[in-house]
Amino acid sequence: MPTDNPTGGPADGSTSGDAPRIVFQDVVKKFGDTVVLNGLNFTVAKGERVTLIGPSGSGKTTILRLLMTLEHLTGGYIYVDGDPLTFEERNGKRVERKPKDVARVRRRIGMVFQQFNLFPNMNVLENITEAPIHVLGRSKDEAEARARELLEQVGLGDKADAHPTQLSGGQQQRVAIARALAMDPEILLLDEVTSALDPELVGEVLGVLREVAKNTDITMLIVTHEMQFAQEVSNRVLMFDHGRIIEEAAPDVMFSNPTEPRTREFLQAVL
Amino acid sequence: MDFFESLLDAWPQLWSGIQITLQLSLGGAALAFVIAVALGLSSISEIGVVRGVSRVLVEFFRGTSLVVQLFWLFFVLPQLGFRLESMAAGIVALGLNYGAYGAEVVRGSLNAVPKAQWEGTTALSMPWVTKMRRIIWPQAWALMLPGLNNLMVMLVKGTALALLIFLHDLTFVVDELRRTEGTYFAFGVGFALYYLISLGFSTVLRMLERRAQRKLGLAPTKAQTAQATAGAVA
Numbered sequence: 001m002p003t004d005n006p007t008g009g010p011a012d013g014s015t016s017g018d019a020p021r022i023v024f025q026d027v028v029k030k031f032g033d034t035v036v037l038n039g040l041n042f043t044v045a046k047g048e049r050v051t052l053i054g055p056s057g058s059g060k061t062t063i064l065r066l067l068m069t070l071e072h073l074t075g076g077y078i079y080v081d082g083d084p085l086t087f088e089e090r091n092g093k094r095v096e097r098k099p100k101d102v103a104r105v106r107r108r109i110g111m112v113f114q115q116f117n118l119f120p121n122m123n124v125l126e127n128i129t130e131a132p133i134h135v136l137g138r139s140k141d142e143a144e145a146r147a148r149e150l151l152e153q154v155g156l157g158d159k160a161d162a163h164p165t166q167l168s169g170g171q172q173q174r175v176a177i178a179r180a181l182a183m184d185p186e187i188l189l190l191d192e193v194t195s196a197l198d199p200e201l202v203g204e205v206l207g208v209l210r211e212v213a214k215n216t217d218i219t220m221l222i223v224t225h226e227m228q229f230a231q232e233v234s235n236r237v238l239m240f241d242h243g244r245i246i247e248e249a250a251p252d253v254m255f256s257n258p259t260e261p262r263t264r265e266f267l268q269a270v271l
Numbered sequence: 272m273d274f275f276e277s278l279l280d281a282w283p284q285l286w287s288g289i290q291i292t293l294q295l296s297l298g299g300a301a302l303a304f305v306i307a308v309a310l311g312l313s314s315i316s317e318i319g320v321v322r323g324v325s326r327v328l329v330e331f332f333r334g335t336s337l338v339v340q341l342f343w344l345f346f347v348l349p350q351l352g353f354r355l356e357s358m359a360a361g362i363v364a365l366g367l368n369y370g371a372y373g374a375e376v377v378r379g380s381l382n383a384v385p386k387a388q389w390e391g392t393t394a395l396s397m398p399w400v401t402k403m404r405r406i407i408w409p410q411a412w413a414l415m416l417p418g419l420n421n422l423m424v425m426l427v428k429g430t431a432l433a434l435l436i437f438l439h440d441l442t443f444v445v446d447e448l449r450r451t452e453g454t455y456f457a458f459g460v461g462f463a464l465y466y467l468i469s470l471g472f473s474t475v476l477r478m479l480e481r482r483a484q485r486k487l488g489l490a491p492t493k494a495q496t497a498q499a500t501a502g503a504v505a
Binding site (some may be wrong): 068069070103106107109110111113115117118119120121130131134135163164165166179180183 | 387388390391393394395396397398401405406409410486487488489
């Protein structure tokens with residue numbers, strides 16, 4: 001059981017080719033006095049697609065935000081390909097890593113947000129090329145060629161010069177997906193990416209993500225209420241409640257025949 | 272006409288006063304802007320000491336009188352071995368004082384850029400300089416311009432204090448004219464000229480503001496306006 005096996009993030013911090021893509025080891029997250037995650041352990045293999053489900057406030061989004069370093073890790077460790085992300089164990093002590101080291105590991109991770117978070121001071125193409133040029137040091141031509149390719153993939157080949165405000169929510173979210181992919185992430189975090197969309201726009205975004213799942217081997221962590229989509233795309237589903245994994249299973253098992261009463265109750269409410 | 276003859280006669284004097292006032296305004300504004308940006312950025316630094324120092328400087332220069340600052344720079348500093356020209360002292364005092372106010376405008380605008388935008392930059396692993404220069408600042412810029420515009424107009428009027436350190440600025444000249452041309456004329460012209468100078472600066476800043484908003488897609492672009500007009504005509 002992966003939940004029982006927090007190893008794979010070697011304590012000496014050495015990178016191993018066989019290390020799991022993501023390891024959460026004894027992860028604790030508190031907001032003030034509120035404990036959101038209390039000693040969470042789980043592992044995600046390379047190329048795996050894992051969907052996190054559970055009632056709101058169960059800590060799913062916090063997990064993605066911790067990986068993206070948008071939240072401070074209160075306790076424990078997170079490893080990416082065996083490399084500690086924000087904290088490491090050195091001589092038996094828990095030490096915060098230098099921003100430079102954090103940045104190096106974080107660069108392997110991309111995220112798509114519920115509210116798209118496109119940059120309003122740039123057009124669509126610039127939104128996508130900005131980070132490849134200024135973070136990865138790619139040439140403008142190279143970055144633009146790749147961006148146009150990605151825009152074709154998400155079905156927005158004709159919108160390169162548009163301003164984000166001229167696009168529908170679904171189109172904006174597809175640009176956000178292209179923007180994340182332009183950084184060639186090894187891990188893609190999808191945080192309720194269709195929750196802010198009008199129902200008729202959900203399909204186009206999920207369609208794009210299905211293609212990404214099919215055509216790449218990017219590891220994905222997905223928080224969603226779209227159970228149909230979760231079932232199609234993911235290899236494994238983790239059911240969260242009160243910051244703990246209460247059940248994990250392959251999607252067809254989880255959605256048709258969950259073991260835990262709490263899971264059954266939750267799925268009945270959302271399906 | 273009497274009035275215009277007097278104005279023509281007085282113009283060389285007035286013009287020299289206007290030049291001093293403009294020098295103080297532009298110099299003071301340039302310095303104030305640099306200080307505002309530096310202190311504003313420091314005030315949101317992740318390093319506590321930097322934040323603290325910025326806080327103290329802002330409070331000090333905002334909370335003490337501009338006149339007293341001016342006197343310190345012009346009368347006290349020479350006794351400590353630093354002699355500043357009148358013009359330099361005027362520019363430094365205006366820069367420090369309005370820079371401290373401006374720092375609050377800058378800080379407020381940076382904080383007003385939605386958290387989602389900051390998180391977007393983190394998710395793309397942007398280093399601080401890229402994040403600030405390319406994403407956060409352009410958005411904050413549109414937000415801070417109205418506040419900076421306000422301060423600019425106040426700074427222009429604040430330059431009048433320079434006559435206290437013997438600069439022959441517009442206020443000084445107007446006061447001279449009072450003796451030769453009478454109060455109505457002198458102060459009437461004074462009113463009008465300060466107003467026109469302020470108007471000039473605030474018009475330029477308004478243009479910058481509109482341009483910044485257009486870049487954020489908040490105001491219609493020229494192309495969109497043209498399109499809309501074309502649609503209306505058709």
